[in-house]
Amino acid sequence: MENLYPPIVDGKSVYDLDSQKYLKMWQGPQHPGVTGNMSLELDISGDQVVKCKAHVGYLHRGFEKLMERRRYINCFPIVCRICVPEPDTNEYLFAAAMEDLLGLDIPERAKWLRTLNLELSRLASFVMWLGGQSGAFGMGTVAQWCLAHRDYVLDLFEEWTGARIYHMYMTPGGVRGGLPEGWDAHAEKVLDGIYKLLDEIRHVMFNNAIFKQRAKGLGVITPDMFDRFGIVGPNVRGSGSTRDIRKDTPYLIYDQLDFEAVTEQGGDVYARAKVRWREVYQSIDLIRQILKNMPRKGPLHITLPNVLHLKVPAGETYVRAESTRGEYGYYMVSDGSEYPRKVTVRGPSYTHAMALLEHLAVGVNTADVAGLMVSLHTYPPEIER
């Protein structure tokens, strides 16, 4: 493995700006080619990136610290805000960590509804990402389609949970309500639309000469990098690995669903895009399976001890789930008081957007940096929780 960082000679970087051979270029924090509010400090030579430094912190809202000063029930509405495009993983993990420490088991029907919620939010996140990936390579049309279809999924969420983005649905102890009447039919219509959209995307994105030319061979992740950079989710599955929390350590009712981890060979931007595109098919299939097999009657929620002064027994736990970006984890420590002593959010974007991106960007054409960055599917808010 070559040295990650450029050599320093006599206390100075070899990429000496004064030599006028190199240029420093900032991509972000306000730039259409970055995913959310973060920035890349690029040293470029000609068209080539010779050094990349990722800067985060523009979106820091201090969620973990806020939680230490809030009662458990009051953490529930803020955790979803840690990740905007896919908030439900946070809701699920916070609730699951709390339930684990309290030693609670939630009703069966709530488990199915939670799985449905998680899968639907994965679907929305992937669809939005497909648009982002295509937009980063200059194809804004696909981005428009994808955002429109994501909005149709948000319509489903709105009907079901009463909110479009932050659903605040998986409350500790269960879920807040069942599916409204006629929801299944509406969902089927939306899924059908996305199914057709995927085919259109195949035409204009995966069969597109320009996309192929730019994406193939770009940002290749090799198996030796998996553990070194802590690569998870579609990023690792694009390189042939089958790492998938839903299969490896099934949670909720994933063990009752019929699916296989989606993998592609190649490890480049194209392969990762293909994984995500195929995972949308998988999500549609899983949602249909859930709607078919889900129990329609039964309790949705167990009443917790009074949430206004709920004390969680002292202890610690780590729970994880497969988000669209890979392993998402919550490490929760309770000291037995009414407030969580510490909640650490393990967002998969942290390693992907910083160490991995800094590594992969070297040698890349400046115009492809945006495409490369999006291909790692990073969401800055979960880096700076």
Place this chain on the structure above:
Amino acid sequence: MMRLQDILSPFYVWKRAFEKPFSIAVLSAPRPGSPTYRGFHQNDIDKCIGCGTCAEICQNVSIDMVPVKEAQDGDSGLRPRIDYGRCCWCALCVDICPTGSLTMSNAYTWVEEGLDRDVRETYCYTPGADPQPWDDEALGYRKPEGYELLHLERVPMPHLAPGERLNSFVEMVKGYSHELAVQEADRCIQCGICTATCPAHMNIPAYIKAIREDKIAEGLKILYETNPLPGVCGRICTRRCEDVCALSHRGEAISIRWLKRYLTDCASAEDYKALLESEIKPLDRKIAIIGAGPGGLSAAYYLAGMGYAVEIFEQNAAAGGMLRYGIPEYRLPYTKLDQDVAQIAALGVKFNYNACIGRDLSFDDLYNRFDAVFVSVGMFEPYRIGIPGDDNAKVISGLQLLSDVTNGVPVDLGRRVVVVGGGNVAMDAARTAKRLGCEVTVLYRRREVDMPADVEEIEEAREESVNFIFQAIPLEIKTADDGSLSFDWGKAEMVQQKPGERPQPILIEGSRENIAADTIIAAIGQGVNYLWMDGEASAKIELKKFRVQADRWGRTADTKIFIGGDMFNPTADAITAIADGHRSARAIDKMLNPPREN
């Protein structure tokens, strides 16, 4: 590998040019939120009790409780005002609302014209009080079925079985165990609506919290701040706090009384002793208290705590008043009362028993010897039924029976007992007679719903197979040939005489029925005995409709004389008497204003 298809395929996008656009024109045709959308709040302002639980759970502190109505029992008069600059639409406020008054509409647009208002005022409103277009919107978020943050059901209190109870005067309520008490205390949402309603304004949320956290000594201290008879009140309090408990609107009220009882039951002798540890600086002022009932005891406790030399004059041989002589032992064991009295005596209060003012001592004497007099003689003069034959020796008062049982006087009621009345004394007398082995029938003028007795008491009396005859008006009592009593009564019908008033029982013309009895117990109310107002000192006191007139501090026309308890307040229960005593103690202190070292 590049193929020709890869060059042509992207032109597929042109297909979309002939299709309908995804976007919709929101401005020309507003899109309503979904039927369960979490939009702007609505509040049923008459259902809301201003408990502030919504503000308590709001993690963004976006809810302020602002005055909207006049406060009254069970309603703080405050209503939630929501700041939409802070609200995150999580709807926890809706979920936890104990009355269910707070909901959300599906409206999500609000255009506020002109920003000349204070920035803290913009996008804020009090739902229900400030009219908004979505006030009557039927759609929007409601708490879903089957999802509940509150525990609406009470932890059941273990009781003795009805059959078991009748054999003795053993206390029938067993009391909460530690586990049950903590479980019940956990239900409390600490809104404090109860505190405002309690006549003594006991800090109920604080002592419930102490139970939850297993801090018994601290809880006991909180009790004694406002109530020096907690052991008694934990058993027989009329608990108006529970009537207004926020949880009672959709579920069952917290068992506040039983929790108080739990605290006093599990407090150790050391805990009680610890309360006496703070040093009291004696003052050169003497206070006389007439009557050792809850009012007198309460005044004595707080005055003695301030350093006054307090002497109590009690006509009976033991302290407690109605608590001892009017409440049967199965509801309030004497040992518990003795414990509370001993705690008061430990402060240095001097008790003079068998000292009836007007009979054994003169009021003038007290008036001259002491700096102030607090009178709380209660109501010990039973009313008579007022029908021919009610002067028969076998017609006794409920109070007579209860005090005889307390004093250990043997009572012979015969086999058949008829109780006349529908209040708590009637219930106590009936159930005491039942425990003495009699067949008991209760006669009441009105319907069951009109009975002033506690619902629990009525239920328990039923469980103990006491018979009830409602809408029965006593007519005449005659002596039968065998020496037993023949009681004539007539059926009444309920007539609404004036709108808004409760219906009156009117005898149905010609109705006359008869019931045989060995003893008839009259329990239709009591009056005040004014024996103590004998001399010159009490001449200034004004009487109106047989009641002593006093201001809200219990101060009579003679500023040295204060009154309290049943003879003064209209509710005539122990907790109000305790509140009266505490209040008059402060008033007396203020009036005497003795010099104090800092």
